Amino acid sequence: MLSKKTKYALHALTYLGKHREEKTVLIHDIAEEHGISHKFLENILLELKKAGLLGSKKGKGGGYYLIKEPQDIPLSKVIRLLDGPIALLPCVSLNYYEPCAECKSEVECGINKVMIQVRDETLKILENKTLQDILEK
Amino acid sequence: MLSKKTKYALHALTYLGKHREEKTVLIHDIAEEHGISHKFLENILLELKKAGLLGSKKGKGGGYYLIKEPQDIPLSKVIRLLDGPIALLPCVSLNYYEPCAECKSEVECGINKVMIQVRDETLKILENKTLQDILEK
DNA sequence: TTTAAACCCTATAAAAAAGATAGGGTTTAT
């Protein structure tokens, strides 16, 4: 399951996507709309900004705005950013690889082999669905 | 990512699958092979038994054994059993449904819509991959 | 140029989930 961070991120991105005509959107407004803690949401938006999905403007009249087109923001990107690996095991993660403690040999491990396949197929799904799909509902 | 419980369960099932010729397999042997706590593994095997995947035999010479054919044990079954929902959000879970706190209306929620599609496609993958695939490596 | 609105940063803490341990009871093959 997705963490609340990722869930909130998706809600925020959706909100920003719906308000693209406005130059900026206030954290406050997003937080209020979805009943999220202002400060917690702030951290999330900062991460999305660091990752290049959002831009922000300081000072009076400032706020956040989408920097990418919704169709260029796949779910895989958002999930990886806030929740980490998409792979089901560390030993098959592309972005967060770690060896498995229980595995004596990855080469001989059938679980490893299957999980690589699962990872690839799952990635196809999550790279294919974008913020655009959410906005289109 | 999968919890250790699920990971251990997959290792145990694999071990049992490889030793199907023997009538029973000792918890001890599986635990030792993969460096898992005996007691922790015991709990997991009990869950697999309750779910109808394993049988057990008490007394001297007893142990656990596979009750189903490997091709009839999909990853989805094991994951749901030990880790819970496969869906990314509670509001789209088939087996563990709960409404989302942040969502005002599921019907209007684009995230919900997309996650239903993700769930269905993910399920296809996880129902299609079975213990047999792991054993075949 | 002041000031209010909003972003930015660090540290800490509460709550929940995961992971593991302990200890004893019951069953059964030899």
Add this chain to the structure above:
DNA sequence: ATAAACCCTATCTTTTTTATAGGGTTTAAA
């Protein structure tokens, strides 16, 4: 009879998640 192995319940530790707090910095507009 007894040792080997399954079965059950409760507790505890660690890690991760989910926040909260408080203050500093930047900037647009009056």
